[in-house]
Each structure stands twice: as structure tokens, then as C-alpha cells.
Amino acid sequence: MQDKLNAIEKAALESLESVKDQAALDAWRVAHVGRSSPLMQVFAELGKLSKEERPVVGQAANKVKVALEAALAERTEAVKAAALAKALEEEQLDVTLPGRTVNVGHLHPSTQQLRRVLAILADMGFQVYTSREVETDEMNFQMLNFPPHHPAREMQDSFYVEAGERGDNPILMRTHTSPGQIRAMREYAATNPSDPPAIRIALPGMCFRYEQVTTRSEMQFNQVEGLVVGKGITFADLKGTIADFAQRMFGQGARTRFRASYFPFTEPSAEVDAECFVCGGKGCQVCKNSGWLEILGCGMVHPVVLQNGGYDPTIYSGFAWGMGPERQLMLRYKINDIRYFWGNDVRFLSQF
Amino acid sequence: MKLPISWLKDFIDVSDLSVEDIARKLTLAGMEVDEIHYVGLAMPDYSKGEKHEFKTTGISWQKDKLVVAEIREVMPHPNADRLTLCDLYDGSEQHTVLTGAPNIFHLKGMGKLDKPLKVAWAKEGSTLYDGHAEGLVLTTLKRTKIRGVESYSMVCSEKELGISEEHDGIILLADDAPAGMSLVDYMGDAVLDISILPNMARNANVIGLARELSAMTGRPLKKPTIQYATSGESIEGKVSIEITNPELNPRFVLGLIRNVTIQPSPYQVQRRLRLAGVRPINNIVDATNYAMLELGEPLHAFDYDVLVERVAQIDNLRHDIKIITRNAADGEKLTTLDGNTRTLTASNVLVCDEKGSLSLAGVMGGAESEVYDASKEVLDATGVEAKAGEVTTGKASTRSVNTTNILLEGAAWNFINIRRTAKQHNLPSEASFRFSRGVHPALAEMGVRRGLQLMAEWSGGAIAPGLVDNYPLPPKEAVVDITPKEVKRLLGIELSAQKIAELLGHLEFECSIYGEIVTVKTPPHRLDIGEGVIGVADVLEEVARSYGYDRIPETRISDPLPPQVGNPIHEWEERARDILVSLGIQEVVTYRMTSPEREGRLVSFDDYTRIANPITPERTTLRRSLVASVLEIVEKNARAESLSLFEVGPIFEPRKNDVPNEPRKLAIVMTGRRLASAWDVKDSPAMDFFDLKGRIELLLAGLRYIDVSYVPTDSVSYLHPGKAAEVKVNGQVIGVFGELHPLVKEKYEVGDKPVLVADFDLDALRAASPAYGIVPVAEFPPVFEDIAVIVDESVPAARVEALIKQTGGKGVSAVSLFDVYRDEKIGTGKKSLAYNLTYQAADKTLTDAEAAAIRNKIVKRLEQELGAKLRG
Structure with missing residues (x-):
């Protein structure tokens, strides 16, 4: 009997050597360890053996079974590994083919820049305040301390709107977001005229100047202003706030300098330069070799403007500053043609 | 203003400061140096990595060569x-x-x-x-x-x-x-090109800039002493001045110099004038320009003898000259020395003698009288820059042979009036630049005296004793009280009354201190200091500048944070933008200005907000249609294979004699292929109505609107009448969309694919209440089933779906149309609609029998109400 079992084991193991794939493995299993395999026949016929022989043959047959199953498992692993190796070798992609894309929308770069600015200001406690784009001369100029025919108006040539005879108060496209200062102050002051609340707002929006459209000048552009009004607001606070803002906007360590300047609606007024973030002050095309980039105009809110907004300038003080998102983008991305912004060529827009 | 450093050094000792140091100090104090032009002096060596501070041009002269x-x-x-x-x-x-x-x-x-x-x-x-x-x-x-x-x-x-x-x-x-x-x-020299701010007209001259530098550095200003010998008969009695409108002409001063010899000015004078951007002409014209550049007072030189002759033409016994300043008559003509005859208006001011007009006050000399010959071409200072191209030195010297006696004018004019006049006649000049920004009347006398002094020095002439000075309206002397407390309150720095007085003293303010109050008197060269709270702000700025902006500390606001009110409208629009972008739609921003013709391709309106002074005929009105603006952008990008664009912004609805309404709109335009062509994507189909509708559905869902319905419309003129819908949210129409009408599409160069447009009223949409609840995620397994029903063509899919949902009630959690099918077997005028139904209960697992019961109910209802037949 033992000879028979040895023969069964030998034949099975020999046959297993030629097994190369899953199908052959399955067939082998049926033939050698399946129900009607010679080995199983031995088990089936155990009952016919004597009481003494039965455990001996049973044990011997079991040993063969364990050996065959182990060999099968080993062979199965080998076949799998070979199949995988073959598959991996055959499934080679040209990884340099372009990837499959989806249609992607982008925010207009001006919107993106406005968001950057407003997000920083929001962190600093500035609420967004928006107001109309077509304004009266009174709101755009007179309330902001630009009397009619004042030379400072030359800095802001305007588009006027036909609106019948309105004397010294024609209607125009706002030249800056500053009329919103008056509107906001009046709105806030109306909530408690005898003791108006403090203000900390950001005023974004489209502005218009009477300028030919060229690579460097546009007839419409965005502006963002910051306005702070309160009972203890100082020029030193203005400097600190601008420095904080510049650190966030242009990077930690961004150096700024304050230059005295003139705006009718602020006094003292200043323009702020940041050290050129392209060349770090060494001199380049972007800063025209000056090492500095003009980034914003600012100042203490003029007493006349506070008064016009319903805030007593002997009690309240404030500061305001204004900047241009498109200019910031032009500097940051070395855009040398401002017409790209409203040209809306998707080949430009999709780069942001 | 071009400032040669050598000239500056006449008035302040800056020998130990580099050119850059000077430029920096001026720049920080508000006199921004745009460029340093080196003319000999050593330029900084940037090759050693020194930081640039200014745009630099020019040449350095080698010291040994x-x-x-x-x-x-x-x-x-x-x-x-x-x-x-x-x-x-x-x-x-x-x-x-x-x-x-x-x-x-x-x-x-x-x-x-x-x-x-x-x-x-x-x-x-x-x-x-x-x-x-x-x-x-x-x-x-x-x-x-x-x-x-x-x-x-x-x-x-x-x-x-x-x-x-x-x-x-x-x-x-x-x-x-x-x-x-x-x-x-x-x-060796260097020239600083300085921008003069509107409130710093006082510094459009060498002394003004030297004074500022003196304040910024604490060095003394070497004020010029204007002293000269006089001889011959006094000017008094020979000339008189009549001012008819002191508001417009507060002061008029005349001086006389005799026996001048006209010749080129000394070389260094010519060099300085050239560096300052003024062309040297001869010693007399140069003297007027030199004095103007130095002090800021534009001067005007007349040939005295010509004026005497003109008087004699009126009355040959007289030789006393009378100068009259008056408003022009409306329509009065004056030929200015550039040869143009100008029609004047009543707001223009003329300098005249009894015979007629001599010049357009403060702006340009006139050519009407004989003085034209002598004073315009040769001696006029006010127009030197404007005519520099025309006047040749040769011409000047031949004429100047006759000119021996000079009457020199220095005057003060109302700056707003001069500004309007210069603008009206388009006559920018060195003189009108200064007069239109404000020149203090005190400078009129100083200017004339300096002019006479220089003429005598350079031409050998003899200055007549005395000046004729008519000064009917001296400016109000501004006096402002300021306290250390105010300085602290507004600037945030602690300065004593003494320190404030000292800082202002550097700028020649006269200060007196009474306890804590500094009383500040404005110096007689500036007109920019107001009264009351304005004056306080004006003076505070001077304190800050004199102290140095760079020395003021940077502090954080100590005032408590005001109420944080947010801006719901802005935030909501930003949310809408984010959703649109996430749907693959590109944002554009277009011009607010367009024209009725441009918009008319899409839609016309009865009225527009019109620009009174359009810069181009292309942009004459404010837009009324946002879709029209975005369509233009589609046209510009017509080469793109696929475009999905949106814009959010205002349109402008005119109101009579008032600012227009500015409602907020959203426009979406889509056209082209659904998928971009690629190595494995060929001939992707064109986008149609449902590509746009799907995005609108996702947008509205993203904004959390649940009650949304779509109603066919044929009333939008620019949309295809069979492929257009109104969008209702909570029963309110908030927008329309559809395919562009074929006849409208023909007017745009947008290729052959359908163009899909949407126009939303954001104000109305924002007003609709969103639903913030969610549908809980089901815990029990669903039963899925497909049913197909045959209905008449006229039955809208939305009606079938609504009935299924209504009948199925809570037992049906989802209905989704997956096929629309037509063929002869179904019958003409019929269509088959196939739906995936999801049966689901919130509280248990549905049995097949329960699901079948719901299905039967639905089918029965569809049969009854729509005559539908279940398809086998």
C-alpha cells in the first residue's frame, strides 16, 4: 500500500512540474487531489482495510495529501507570479501622452487679486462695502474736498454722463471708490448721529478715468480702498496698518517707505513704495531701476471729508488708503500690457 | 521741475550730501524725484551691488581726463x-x-x-x-x-x-x-526731475526746493539778497496800472531798466537754463526765465519804447503808459505770440494798454500790437517754452538791436481762472503751469526786483529807481492754533509746543507759543494753508513732513474693533462665482461702456445712459445687456474650440436727470464642443441647450434653491423660440436662457455651433429664499426598478416626472429620466420616456410586493391623467 501511495505522490508531483497556468492547475487539482483522484480512492477504501492497517495507511495517505496540497499552493503562487510578471511587462503605457483633462473655469485675475486683498483685510477686521459706479460730482469730488475747478481734479479726468442741466453737480463715472467713504460714513453715522460708531471697511470696485486705452493706461480699472474712522486713530496707526498689510500682501520682510504726497481727501497724505519684489531693490525693468515700486496712496481722512460724512473732526479721526489690483497683478506677473485685463482673451485668462 | 544741483547749492550748503541723499530727502518730503540726470558729477557705482534708488541717466566726467x-x-x-x-x-x-x-x-x-x-x-x-x-x-x-x-x-x-x-x-x-x-x-552737475504736487506749487522753483531741503536737514537757507544800484529818472509817474477785477488780479508790479545791451547770457546762465529745460534766448529773456525758475514768479518783459509809441499814437503829447488789466469781452479776439488767433470768453483776463490788448494774462503774450514784435518774439518770458521751437537766436538778436529799455511785469492772478484759461486755449507753459497752481502775490515784487537785478548784471542796463505796484487784494493771512494734544491725537507722536514751533520754523512759519497753544502764521510764499480745522490739518501735515514721515512710529490701531457687519450681497455673489467656476465656466470682466449699435446686434432699448464726452465712438453708452458684452468676448475668442464664459456685474438703467439704476446681472454664454479634442477624443458633439441647463441646475442647487422650475418661452427676441426657457425660483422668474436665435447668431462671428446664453437677474435671485435643510442619507436598502411609459409628444417630461413623484410620495426617493425613444411601433405623435425609479422607505426595508404596489399606483395614475401606456 505504501508503494502505491509513493507512486501516487511521485506521479502527481511529476505531473505538477509541467503545469504552467491556472487552467492546468485546476485540471491537476481534479486529477490528483479531486474526489475521484487515486489518492482519494485510497481514503475511500480505508474502510475495507483491517483495524490495524487502517490508521497506518490513513496516516500515510494523509501525509501524501498534505504534501500534494503544499506543492499545489506553491505551484499556484509561482504561476500567479509568472502571470503578473508577464502582464506587467506587456502593459506598458506611453506616459508622455497628454493626460485627460476636464473643462476648467477660472476666476478673472482681477477677481482673484481683489479676493487676495479683501481676504487680508478681512483678517484685519475690514468689512467689504460696495457702492454705485455712476456718481454725482458732489459725491465723487465735492464731498471729498475737491472744489469745482480745483487743480487736483486734473489728476482725475472724468467721463461725464448726459443728464440734463445739473449746474455744478453733473453725473459722472466714479473716478475712485472714495465716494463710498462718504456713503459708508453717512450710513454708519445715521445709526447713531450723536455718537457715530467706528468704521473699518474695505471698498472694492470698478473706477473710470478719461484716458486713451494704451498698453499703460486704461479707461476702467479696479480699486480697493481701506477706511478706518474712530476716536483715537493716528498717522502712526496708518503706518502700522499699512506695514502689516504689506507684510501679508508682499511677503514677510517686505520693506516699505512713506513719501509725503497730496490727495485732496486726506491730510497728511503719503504714497507708499515697497521694495521691488522682482529684483529686491537691485534695479530691474519692473521698477525702472529705482528699486522701489509705488503700491498705494494713503493719508489721514481730511477734516472736511469727516464732516461731510457726519463725523466731527475734532473728536474723530481716521485714515484711508487706495490701491489698484490690476497694477499689483502687472507688477507681480510682469504683465506689460494693461489691455489684457478687459481684452478677456482666454489664453490670458486661463493662466491664472 | 528740473533742478540742477549747482543752482540748489546757491541757496543751501549740501556739499557733504550725495546727489542721491538730496534726491531721497526731497522724495520722502513729497517732492518726488522721477529721474536723476547726471551731467558730470560722479554716478553711483551699481556694479558693486549698491541698491538702486532712482532712475538714473547721463554721464560722469572723468576727473583726471x-x-x-x-x-x-x-x-x-x-x-x-x-x-x-x-x-x-x-x-x-x-x-x-x-x-x-x-x-x-x-x-x-x-x-x-x-x-x-x-x-x-x-x-x-x-x-x-x-x-x-x-x-x-x-x-x-x-x-x-x-x-x-x-x-x-x-x-x-x-x-x-x-x-x-x-x-x-x-x-x-x-x-x-x-x-x-x-x-x-x-x-559738474546733476539734474533732479521733480514732480510738483498740486499743493506744492510753492516749490516749483529753486528757492522753494532749497527751503524744503533746509527744513529736512536743519541747515540754514541762504536767502538771496536782492540789492542793486539805480540811476536815472524814477519809474513813478511814467507808468500807471489799473486793475478792474482784483479778485482775478490781486497784484500788478512794474519795474524799468534802461539802456540794456542785448546779447547772449553768460555761459553758466545758459548752461543752467538748458539743464532746467528752458532754452536760452538772450540776456533779457534769460533773466525773466532765470528769475522765474529761481523764485517761482513768472515775469513778462515789454519793450518800453514801443509802449510809449503806442500812447503817442493816441495822444502825441503823452508818453505816460497806462497798463490796464480787464476781463475779455465774449468773442474778443487775440492773436497770441504762437501766431494763433484765439476767440476769448469773458472769464479770460487780458493785460492791455490804452491802445489794446498786450497779452493773455499769466498764460501767453499777444501778437496784436507792435509789442508783438518786440516783446513776443524777443522778450516774452511767459511763452518761452511754448514758442521755443520757433524763435531762433539770430532772429532775436537782429530785433533786439532796437530794444534798449525794458518794462518788466510781475503780477498775481487767480489760479483757478488761469487754470481754466490755459486749459480752454490749450496753452501750457512754464508761466501758466505756475500761475494755474497758485503763486503768492508777495512774489510779484521780489520777482521783478530779481529780474531787474539780473538784467542789469548781464546787460549793463541802468535800473530806474522805484517800482509801480498796484496791490488791491492781499491774500488773507492764515493763522492757525495747534497744540501738542492735537499732534498726539492725529499723528500719534509726542512733541512739545517748542518742538512744534521749531519744526514749523524751518519752513518759515512764524510761531508764537502761549502755554500749550502754538499760534502759527503762514509765510508769505504759500497759499495752501487754510483756516479752522482745515488749517489744523494743513499745519499738521507740515509738522509731520518737517519731523520726517520716516521717524513716525508704526503702531497698531488701539481703537476697539468696530461691529463686524459683513456684506451679504458681496459674499453671495462670490459664492455664485465659485460655483460657476467649479462648473468649468470661465469668468470674464468687460467694459461698462459700449454703444447702442454694439448691443443692438442682440437687443435694443428705448433709452441709454449716455456718455457726454466719449473717448471713442465705440463706447458712447453704458451697457444695458450683460449678455451682449459677453457675446463680444465669445467673438474675440472665436478660434477657441469650446467656450464657456460668465460675467457678474451691473448694467445701467437710465433715470431722467439722475444717476442710473445699477441692477446686478449674471450672463453665461457657452458654445463649441462639449469635450476638448485630444488624442483619444475625436469630434466631440457640440454643446446644446441641455449643457447650459445642466449647469444652471447645478448653480441653483449650489445656491440651495430647491423650488426651481423651467417654463418654455418664445418671448425673448434673441432666443430660439423653441429652445428657450424661463427659470423660476420659488415661483418667481429670475432669468431666461436658451439657444441664440438663428437670425441673431448670424450677426455674430461665432462659428457654426449653437450659442447658448443665459441672462439672470441677480437681485431677484438673491431675494429668493434658499433652503438649507438636507435630505437624510437613507439607512434602509432601496429597490431599483425601470419603467417606460408611452405618452403623447405634447406631454412635457417634467409633467410625467412630477406625477411620478407626487404619486409615489415618500416611497419613491429618486426619479431619473434615462431615455427618450420614438419609433413607428410606438406610433406617430408618441414618445417613450424611460425612468429609473428608486423605492425606499425611511423606516424599513421595502419588500418586492410593497414596491410593486407603489409602481402599480403610479402607472394607474399616469394612465388616468396622461393616457400613458406602460411599455412592455
Whole structure:
């Protein structure tokens, strides 16, 4: 009997050597360890053996079974590994083919820049305040301390709107977001005229100047202003706030300098330069070799403007500053043609 | 304003400061230096990594190579008629220098000169501009032979030294120029190009800038002393002045100088004028310009004898001149010295004599009278810059032979009026630049005296004693009280009353201190200080500038944070933008200005908000249709294979005699292929109505609108009547969308694919209440089933779906149309709609029998209400 079992084991193991794939493995299993395999026949016929022989043959047959199953498992692993190796070798992609894309929308770069600015200001406690784009001369100029025919108006040539005879108060496209200062102050002051609340707002929006459209000048552009009004607001606070803002906007360590300047609606007024973030002050095309980039105009809110907004300038003080998102983008991305912004060529827009 | 550093040094000692130091101090104090133009002085060496601070141009003169020298004799060149050889002495050695300069040619062969000519001499190896090249080309002087004579050095023209474009002759320096002295030490210069702010008109002159620098550095200002000898008869009684409108002409001053000899000004004067951007003409015109640049008061010189003659023409017994200033008559004509005849209006002011008008006050001289000959072409100072191109020195000198007696005008004018006049007649000039920004009347007298002094110095004339001065309206003297408390409150710095007074004193404010109050009197050269709270702000700015903006600390706001109110409208729009972008739609931002013709391709309106002064006929009105604007962008990008664009912004609805309404709109335009072509994507189908609708559904879902319905419409003129829908949210129409009408599409160059457009009223949409609840995620397994029903073509899919949902109630959690099918078997005029139904209960697992019961109910309902048949 033992000879028979040895023969069964030998034949099975020999046959297993030629097994190369899953199908052959399955067939082998049926033939050698399946129900009607010679080995199983031995088990089936155990009952016919004597009481003494039965455990001996049973044990011997079991040993063969364990050996065959182990060999099968080993062979199965080998076949799998070979199949995988073959598959991996055959499934080679040209990884340099372009990837499959989806249609992607982008925010207009001006919107993106406005968001950057407003997000920083929001962190600093500035609420967004928006107001109309077509304004009266009174709101755009007179309330902001630009009397009619004042030379400072030359800095802001305007588009006027036909609106019948309105004397010294024609209607125009706002030249800056500053009329919103008056509107906001009046709105806030109306909530408690005898003791108006403090203000900390950001005023974004489209502005218009009477300028030919060229690579460097546009007839419409965005502006963002910051306005702070309160009972203890100082020029030193203005400097600190601008420095904080510049650190966030242009990077930690961004150096700024304050230059005295003139705006009718602020006094003292200043323009702020940041050290050129392209060349770090060494001199380049972007800063025209000056090492500095003009980034914003600012100042203490003029007493006349506070008064016009319903805030007593002997009690309240404030500061305001204004900047241009498109200019910031032009500097940051070395855009040398401002017409790209409203040209809306998707080949430009999709780069942001 | 162009400021030569050498001129600045007449009034303040800045010898220990570099040009950059000076430029920096001025810039930080509000006199922004746009450019430093070097004309000899050493430029900073950027090659060593030094940081740039200013835009820099020009040339530095090598100290050892360029020196003052003297020509002792001009000799003929042996082989060239047009060249000369100069015997030159450089302070230690003799040299022979070859030149072709025409301005010493006449001295050729005259032997040893009585008075040597002082010149700028460049040695071998000097780097200079090439005088013969177009533009500015640097070249290095090399030893060479010209027509057989060895040459290794040269006498220089202004062009070669970078002083001006002048290359007609060599520079002839003043007789006292020391031979052997390095040229850079003798006259090396740099010019600061400074932007003058509207409130700093007082600094559009050398003294103004020196005064500022004195305040910023604490150095004394060397104020000019204007003293001169007078002789002959006094001016008094010879000239009178009548001012008819003191508001417009607060002061008018005249001085007289006799027996001037008109000739070129001394070289250094000419050089300074050139560097300051003013063309030298002759000693008289130059004196008016020089005094203006130095003090800020524009002057006007008349030929006195011509004016006397004009009086004699009226009454030959008279020779007293009467100058009258008056408003022009409406329609009055004046030929200005640029040769243009101008029609004046009543707001223009004229300077006249009894015979007629002489000049447009403060703006430009006139050509009507004979003074035109003498004072316009030769002697007018106010228009020098405007006419510089026309006046030749030769012409000037022939005429000037006759001019011996000069009447010199210095006046004050209302700056707003001058500004309007200069703008009205488009006459910018050095004079109108200053007068239109405000020149203090106190300067009129100082200007005339300085002008007379310079004329006497440069022309040998004799100044008549006295001035005629009519000063009917001195400006109100602004006095402001300021306290350390105010300084602390507004600037955030602690300054004592004494310190405040000291800082303001540097700018020539007169301060007196009473306890804690500093009473500040405005100096008589500035008009920019107001009264009351305005005056306080004006003076505080001067305190801050004098103290130095850079010294004021940076602090954080100590005021408590105000109420945080947010901006729901802005935030909501930003959310909508984010969703649109996430749906693959690109944002655009277009011009607010368009024209009825441009928008008319899409839609026309009865009325528009019109621009009164359009800059181009293309943009004359404010947009009324956002879709029209976005369509134009689609046209511009027509080459793109696929476009999905949106814009959020206002349109403008006109209101009579008032600002327009500015409702907020959203426009979406889509056209082109659904998928971009790629190596594995070929001929993707064109986007249609449902591509746009799907995005609208997702947008509205993203904004959390649940109750949304779509109603067919054929009433939007620019949409295809069968492919257009109104969108209702909570029963309210908030927008329309659909395919562009074929006839409208023809008007746009947008390719052959359908163009899909949407126009939403954001104000209405925002007003609709969103639903913030969620549908809980089901816990029990669903049962899925497909059913197909055959209905008449006229039955909208939305109706079938609504009935299924309504009948299924809570037992049906989802209904989704997956097929629309038509064929003969179904029958003509019929369609089959196939749905995936999801049966689900919130509280248990549905059995097949329960699901079937719901299904049967639904089918029955559809049969009853729509005559639908279940498809087998």
C-alpha cells in the first residue's frame, strides 16, 4: 500500500512540474487531489482495510495529501507570479501622452487679486462695502474736498454722463471708490448721529478715468480702498496698518517707505513704495531701476471729508488708503500690457 | 521741475550730501524725484551691488581726463581749410588741439589772442558722447591722425559733455575759469526731475526746493539778497496800472531798466537754463526765465519804447503808459505770440494798454500790437517754452538791436481762472503751469526786483529807481492754533509746543507759543494753508513732513474693533462665482461702456445712459445687456474650440436727470464642443441647450434653491423660440436662457455651433429664499426598478416626472429620466420616456410586493391623467 501511495505522490508531483497556468492547475487539482483522484480512492477504501492497517495507511495517505496540497499552493503562487510578471511587462503605457483633462473655469485675475486683498483685510477686521459706479460730482469730488475747478481734479479726468442741466453737480463715472467713504460714513453715522460708531471697511470696485486705452493706461480699472474712522486713530496707526498689510500682501520682510504726497481727501497724505519684489531693490525693468515700486496712496481722512460724512473732526479721526489690483497683478506677473485685463482673451485668462 | 544741483547749492550748503541723499530727502518730503540726470558729477557705482534708488541717466566726467584749459592762439590746419589747430594750455603744459568748431573759426590766423578762450578740454582716453552720432553714443577718445596732423585730445561741445544737444560749436567758458581745474569740479552737475504736487506749487522753483531741503536737514537757507544800484529818472509817474477785477488780479508790479545791451547770457546762465529745460534766448529773456525758475514768479518783459509809441499814437503829447488789466469781452479776439488767433470768453483776463490788448494774462503774450514784435518774439518770458521751437537766436538778436529799455511785469492772478484759461486755449507753459497752481502775490515784487537785478548784471542796463505796484487784494493771512494734544491725537507722536514751533520754523512759519497753544502764521510764499480745522490739518501735515514721515512710529490701531457687519450681497455673489467656476465656466470682466449699435446686434432699448464726452465712438453708452458684452468676448475668442464664459456685474438703467439704476446681472454664454479634442477624443458633439441647463441646475442647487422650475418661452427676441426657457425660483422668474436665435447668431462671428446664453437677474435671485435643510442619507436598502411609459409628444417630461413623484410620495426617493425613444411601433405623435425609479422607505426595508404596489399606483395614475401606456 505504501508503494502505491509513493507512486501516487511521485506521479502527481511529476505531473505538477509541467503545469504552467491556472487552467492546468485546476485540471491537476481534479486529477490528483479531486474526489475521484487515486489518492482519494485510497481514503475511500480505508474502510475495507483491517483495524490495524487502517490508521497506518490513513496516516500515510494523509501525509501524501498534505504534501500534494503544499506543492499545489506553491505551484499556484509561482504561476500567479509568472502571470503578473508577464502582464506587467506587456502593459506598458506611453506616459508622455497628454493626460485627460476636464473643462476648467477660472476666476478673472482681477477677481482673484481683489479676493487676495479683501481676504487680508478681512483678517484685519475690514468689512467689504460696495457702492454705485455712476456718481454725482458732489459725491465723487465735492464731498471729498475737491472744489469745482480745483487743480487736483486734473489728476482725475472724468467721463461725464448726459443728464440734463445739473449746474455744478453733473453725473459722472466714479473716478475712485472714495465716494463710498462718504456713503459708508453717512450710513454708519445715521445709526447713531450723536455718537457715530467706528468704521473699518474695505471698498472694492470698478473706477473710470478719461484716458486713451494704451498698453499703460486704461479707461476702467479696479480699486480697493481701506477706511478706518474712530476716536483715537493716528498717522502712526496708518503706518502700522499699512506695514502689516504689506507684510501679508508682499511677503514677510517686505520693506516699505512713506513719501509725503497730496490727495485732496486726506491730510497728511503719503504714497507708499515697497521694495521691488522682482529684483529686491537691485534695479530691474519692473521698477525702472529705482528699486522701489509705488503700491498705494494713503493719508489721514481730511477734516472736511469727516464732516461731510457726519463725523466731527475734532473728536474723530481716521485714515484711508487706495490701491489698484490690476497694477499689483502687472507688477507681480510682469504683465506689460494693461489691455489684457478687459481684452478677456482666454489664453490670458486661463493662466491664472 | 528740473533742478540742477549747482543752482540748489546757491541757496543751501549740501556739499557733504550725495546727489542721491538730496534726491531721497526731497522724495520722502513729497517732492518726488522721477529721474536723476547726471551731467558730470560722479554716478553711483551699481556694479558693486549698491541698491538702486532712482532712475538714473547721463554721464560722469572723468576727473583726471576732462579739465578747464585755455586756447591762446587759433592757427590754420596745414591740409584742411575747415579745421583749425589751437595752441592750448592746460595749466601746466602746452598742447596742439585740432578742431572744426565754427564759433572760433573767425579767430584763425589772428595770432596770439589778447584774451585766451576758456574751454572744456578732453584728454586722450576720455569717455564722452560722440558729437557726430545720432542720439547719445559713448565713445573713447583715441590718438589718431587727421589730415596728417596728430590728434589726441579735443575741445568739447555741450553735446559731447551731455549738457545739451548743442553741437554747433565748442563751449566757451567764463574768462575767470581756472585753467587746469578738473571740469567736474568747475561745473559738474546733476539734474533732479521733480514732480510738483498740486499743493506744492510753492516749490516749483529753486528757492522753494532749497527751503524744503533746509527744513529736512536743519541747515540754514541762504536767502538771496536782492540789492542793486539805480540811476536815472524814477519809474513813478511814467507808468500807471489799473486793475478792474482784483479778485482775478490781486497784484500788478512794474519795474524799468534802461539802456540794456542785448546779447547772449553768460555761459553758466545758459548752461543752467538748458539743464532746467528752458532754452536760452538772450540776456533779457534769460533773466525773466532765470528769475522765474529761481523764485517761482513768472515775469513778462515789454519793450518800453514801443509802449510809449503806442500812447503817442493816441495822444502825441503823452508818453505816460497806462497798463490796464480787464476781463475779455465774449468773442474778443487775440492773436497770441504762437501766431494763433484765439476767440476769448469773458472769464479770460487780458493785460492791455490804452491802445489794446498786450497779452493773455499769466498764460501767453499777444501778437496784436507792435509789442508783438518786440516783446513776443524777443522778450516774452511767459511763452518761452511754448514758442521755443520757433524763435531762433539770430532772429532775436537782429530785433533786439532796437530794444534798449525794458518794462518788466510781475503780477498775481487767480489760479483757478488761469487754470481754466490755459486749459480752454490749450496753452501750457512754464508761466501758466505756475500761475494755474497758485503763486503768492508777495512774489510779484521780489520777482521783478530779481529780474531787474539780473538784467542789469548781464546787460549793463541802468535800473530806474522805484517800482509801480498796484496791490488791491492781499491774500488773507492764515493763522492757525495747534497744540501738542492735537499732534498726539492725529499723528500719534509726542512733541512739545517748542518742538512744534521749531519744526514749523524751518519752513518759515512764524510761531508764537502761549502755554500749550502754538499760534502759527503762514509765510508769505504759500497759499495752501487754510483756516479752522482745515488749517489744523494743513499745519499738521507740515509738522509731520518737517519731523520726517520716516521717524513716525508704526503702531497698531488701539481703537476697539468696530461691529463686524459683513456684506451679504458681496459674499453671495462670490459664492455664485465659485460655483460657476467649479462648473468649468470661465469668468470674464468687460467694459461698462459700449454703444447702442454694439448691443443692438442682440437687443435694443428705448433709452441709454449716455456718455457726454466719449473717448471713442465705440463706447458712447453704458451697457444695458450683460449678455451682449459677453457675446463680444465669445467673438474675440472665436478660434477657441469650446467656450464657456460668465460675467457678474451691473448694467445701467437710465433715470431722467439722475444717476442710473445699477441692477446686478449674471450672463453665461457657452458654445463649441462639449469635450476638448485630444488624442483619444475625436469630434466631440457640440454643446446644446441641455449643457447650459445642466449647469444652471447645478448653480441653483449650489445656491440651495430647491423650488426651481423651467417654463418654455418664445418671448425673448434673441432666443430660439423653441429652445428657450424661463427659470423660476420659488415661483418667481429670475432669468431666461436658451439657444441664440438663428437670425441673431448670424450677426455674430461665432462659428457654426449653437450659442447658448443665459441672462439672470441677480437681485431677484438673491431675494429668493434658499433652503438649507438636507435630505437624510437613507439607512434602509432601496429597490431599483425601470419603467417606460408611452405618452403623447405634447406631454412635457417634467409633467410625467412630477406625477411620478407626487404619486409615489415618500416611497419613491429618486426619479431619473434615462431615455427618450420614438419609433413607428410606438406610433406617430408618441414618445417613450424611460425612468429609473428608486423605492425606499425611511423606516424599513421595502419588500418586492410593497414596491410593486407603489409602481402599480403610479402607472394607474399616469394612465388616468396622461393616457400613458406602460411599455412592455
